[in-house]
Amino acid sequence: xxxxxxxxxxxxxxxxxxxxxxxxxxxxxxxxxxxxxxxxxxxxxxxxxxxxxxxxxxxxxxxxxxxxxxxxxxxxxxxxxxxxxxxxxxxxxxxxxxxxxxxxxxxxxxxxxxxxxxxxxxxxxxxxxxxxxxxxxxxxxxxxxxxxxxxxxxxxxxxxxxxxxxxxxxxxxxxxxxxxxxxxxxxxxxxxxxxxxxxxxxxxxxxxxxxxxxxxxxxxxxxxxxxxxxxxxxxxxxxxxxxxxxxxxxxxxxxxxxxxxxxxxxxxxxxxxxxxxxxxxxxxxxxxxxxxxxxxxxxxxxxxxxxxxxxxxxxxxxxxxxxxxxxxxxxxxxxxxxxxxxxxxxxxxxxxxxxxxxxxxxxxxxxxxxxxxxxxxxxxxxxxx
Amino acid sequence: xxxxxxxxxxxxxxxxxxxxxxxxxxxxxxxxxxxxxxxxxxxxxxxxxxxxxxxxxxxxxxxxxxxxxxxxxxxxxxxxxxxxxxxxxxxxxxxxxxxxxxxxxxxxxxxxxxxxxxxxxxxxxxxxxxxxxxxxxxxxxxxxxxxxxxxxxxxxxxxxxxxxxxxxxxxxxxxxxxxxxxxxxxxxxxxxxxxxxxxxxxxxxxxxxxxxxxxxxxxxxxxxxxxxxxxxxxxxxxxxxxxxxxxxxxxxxxxxxxxxxxxxxxxxxxxxxxxxxxxxxxxxxxxxxxxxxxxxxxxxxxxxxxxxxxxxxxxxxxxxxxxxxxxxxxxxxxxxxxxxxxxxxxxxxxxxxxxxxxxxxxxxxxxxxxxxxxxxxxxxxxxxx
Numbered sequence: 095x096x097x098x099x100x101x102x103x104x105x106x107x108x109x110x111x112x113x114x115x116x117x118x119x120x121x122x123x124x125x126x127x128x129x130x131x132x133x134x135x136x137x138x139x140x141x142x143x144x145x146x147x148x149x150x151x152x153x154x155x156x157x158x159x160x161x162x163x164x165x166x167x168x169x170x171x172x173x174x175x176x177x178x179x180x181x182x183x184x185x186x187x188x189x190x191x192x193x194x195x196x197x198x199x200x201x202x203x204x205x206x207x208x209x210x211x212x213x214x215x216x217x218x219x220x221x222x223x224x225x226x227x228x229x230x231x232x233x234x235x236x237x238x239x240x241x242x243x244x245x246x247x248x249x250x251x252x253x254x255x256x257x258x259x260x261x262x263x264x265x266x267x268x269x270x271x272x273x274x275x276x277x278x279x280x281x282x283x284x285x286x287x288x289x290x291x292x293x294x295x296x297x298x299x300x301x302x303x304x305x306x307x308x309x310x311x312x313x314x315x316x317x318x319x320x321x322x323x324x325x326x327x328x329x330x331x332x333x334x335x336x337x338x339x340x341x342x343x344x345x346x347x348x349x350x351x352x353x354x355x356x357x358x359x360x361x362x363x364x365x366x367x368x369x370x371x372x373x374x375x376x377x378x379x380x381x382x383x384x385x386x387x388x389x390x391x392x393x394x395x396x397x398x399x400x401x402x403x404x405x406x407x408x409x410x411x412x413x414x415x416x417x418x419x420x421x422x423x424x425x426x427x428x429x430x431x432x433x434x435x436x437x438x439x440x441x442x443x444x445x446x447x448x449x450x451x452x453x454x455x456x457x458x459x460x461x462x463x464x465x466x467x468x469x470x471x472x473x474x475x476x477x478x479x
Numbered sequence: 480x481x482x483x484x485x486x487x488x489x490x491x492x493x494x495x496x497x498x499x500x501x502x503x504x505x506x507x508x509x510x511x512x513x514x515x516x517x518x519x520x521x522x523x524x525x526x527x528x529x530x531x532x533x534x535x536x537x538x539x540x541x542x543x544x545x546x547x548x549x550x551x552x553x554x555x556x557x558x559x560x561x562x563x564x565x566x567x568x569x570x571x572x573x574x575x576x577x578x579x580x581x582x583x584x585x586x587x588x589x590x591x592x593x594x595x596x597x598x599x600x601x602x603x604x605x606x607x608x609x610x611x612x613x614x615x616x617x618x619x620x621x622x623x624x625x626x627x628x629x630x631x632x633x634x635x636x637x638x639x640x641x642x643x644x645x646x647x648x649x650x651x652x653x654x655x656x657x658x659x660x661x662x663x664x665x666x667x668x669x670x671x672x673x674x675x676x677x678x679x680x681x682x683x684x685x686x687x688x689x690x691x692x693x694x695x696x697x698x699x700x701x702x703x704x705x706x707x708x709x710x711x712x713x714x715x716x717x718x719x720x721x722x723x724x725x726x727x728x729x730x731x732x733x734x735x736x737x738x739x740x741x742x743x744x745x746x747x748x749x750x751x752x753x754x755x756x757x758x759x760x761x762x763x764x765x766x767x768x769x770x771x772x773x774x775x776x777x778x779x780x781x782x783x784x785x786x787x788x789x790x791x792x793x794x795x796x797x798x799x800x801x802x803x804x805x806x807x808x809x810x811x812x813x814x815x816x817x818x819x820x821x822x823x824x825x826x827x828x829x830x831x832x833x834x835x836x837x838x839x840x841x842x843x844x845x846x847x848x849x850x851x852x853x854x855x856x857x858x859x860x861x862x863x864x
Contacts, residue, residue: 186794192811242736408839426577
């Protein structure tokens with residue numbers, strides 16, 4: 095691709111960098127695997143591994159023991175197949191219309207989710223005998239067989255005959271909230287439909303990140319976390335057991351002194367109430383730092399919390415560093431936008447969204463560093479986006 | 480990069496596609512050039528040409544006559560230099576700390592914005608004699624010489640001696656609002672500071688997209704639009720003269736009938752009030768379709784406006800297509816998320832943001848089609864992200 099290539103500049107002169115701790119990632123995988131056992135763990139690596147880079151993330155998870163992976167799109171599966179020739183790869187978005195032949199050609203398992211998809215899968219050159227998953231909707235109304243479709247299938251004598259179903263699954267709408275009665279209702283609905291369809295013997299999965307922490311009754315044969323692997327809290331409002339994986343830093347480009355009453359940024363939405371020092375930082379909404387953080391977000395300069403003032407621009411944001419020591423608030427200093435003192439989840443809360451959206455929006459301009467799984471100090475490697 | 484490669488699948492089987500009309504882009508450039516003459520037009524192509532792809536966009540603008548380009552980061556300048564060996568390329572984010580030598584090596588013009596940057600530029604191997612720009616802050620408090628720094632420079636006898644300044648510029652905080660008195664105040668401040676610094680003879684620029692439409696008093700020697708080139712309305716609340724450049728379509732993966740009272744999506748935030756048909760679409764917030772459009776956005780199925788129901792997911796969103804004809808609301812049909820009937824600006828308003836953030840967040844999973852500058856029908860070309 096034609097844009098920024100980190101190799102063009104040593105990372106010590108990069109204006110912003112994203113550090114991804116693959117050792118923490120692998121540790122998160124092992125933690126979930128230990129809690130979920132005897133259930134297996136499949137890793138969700140869709141959306142470029144939640145924005146963190148499919149190749150390094152999938153490779154690290156594989157080295158930690160992952161053998162089953164979930165992507166959303168066919169193209170993601172094809173890319174992952176190149177990286178992991180022997181892994182099981184399931185495509186959650188079902189059978190993309192008109193693209194059925196490609197799944198078997200790349201040994202990808204589509205998770206079929208409607209009678210139309212089942213029919214199209216049967217119409218492929220292999221007659222539907224390549225491995226497939228099946229999704230049953232239990233309350234999301236998003237993907238998977240609807241109640242009406244399950245009824246229609248049950249009315250046939252041998253509704254799924256000839257298919258090689260290797261996984262039957264459903265998805266929780268409120269898996270991050272242990273108190274939500276919908277979790278139990280969805281599990282019951284899923285169990286009932288599996289039985290009605292004669293699929294009680296097929297490997298089954300219900301839990302994503304949240305569900306993996308709802309207790310063993312939700313684990314079934316396979317849990318399939320994504321967010322928790324990447325350090326997000328799997329359960330809302332509870333202590334986060336997962337290690338942080340992401341650190342996002344950007345350099346101060348300029349520090350300026352301004353008088354009381356100076357306006358800042360587009361639309362002059364901030365006005366200083368005292369003589370101030372303002373630091374301009376080399377990241378903006380084009381880098382995935384949401385514009386909704388305008389006048390709301392915080393960053394950390396050392397251990398000092400500094401507020402975003404004015405609107406976040408496309409390539410820049412401005413922090414009020416008046417209360418930070420001058421030796422920290424200087425041109426070239428690193429600011430933590432996401433870091434040990436300010437988690438992805440915390441930033442997301444400030445932005446009015448969820449950590450998932452923050453991660454998947456992480457931009458392409460950062461110099462990306464991957465801390466290796468074995469944790470060897472100093473062996474960071476730059477990786478092209 | 481390891482993720483989706485459009486070449487893996489013919490675009491007619493892609494689940495989502497982004498069409499970028501380079502002829503419309505070129506037309507927008509020519510429209511602004513005609514209005515701004517005798518001022519020249521520089522094109523802002525930072526942030527991967529506002530998310531639309533640096534290589535095809537910059538090449539198309541060059542063919543339409545653009546010879547001066549603005550990027551934000553050094554790395555963007557290096558990438559653009561490879562594409563356009565003879566263009567003038569200015570880096571708006573100033574001199575990245577510690578990276579001074581690279582600008583001259585790639586014949587990039589940093590827009591210096593602080594005394595520290597001027598000093599660092601002078602300390603490079605060429606002694607500061609390579610072409611540079613200078614930014615003077617006139618009210619953004621973001622980049623450029625502060626009032627205090629201008630005073631200090633003026634106190635020197637020959638403050639900028641030895642520098643080869645090829646552009647002096649400032650940036651409007653409310654250029655999209657012709658009624659905002661800040662525009663005149665910023666222009667006056669900029670003119671005054673240029674005079675004080677002895678730069679009245681140097682090529683000057685104040686107007687970005689909005690400023691280009693504030694009248695010839697704001698054009699100075701060079702206007703530097705970005706957003707307007709890409710079809711966004713340059714002035715808030717006025718008719719948009721720019722041609723639309725972007726169309727974003729995604730396929731319906733499933734259509735389901737649901738009863739009255741069914742809940743939809745994460746957190747069950749939508750409940751149907753009648754027997755409904757719901758369509759699940761292959762795009763989500765990982766594709767830059769903001770999660771803030773949950774229960775607020777609209778898409779178009781043919782000419783029928785259909786609302787987003789429930790929360791936008793990472794890879795999927797759900798539309799209520801009950802009021803659309805069944806022959807349109809079917810698996811495999813294309814839905815316009817952005818299109819002739821629903822502009823980028825309109826989508827941004829629904830999402831509570833601005834079109835700039837929508838464009839720069841456009842995801843990497845789409846099959847990208849570029850309609851060529853010469854407008855030849857059927858000569859679409861796929862381009863890797």
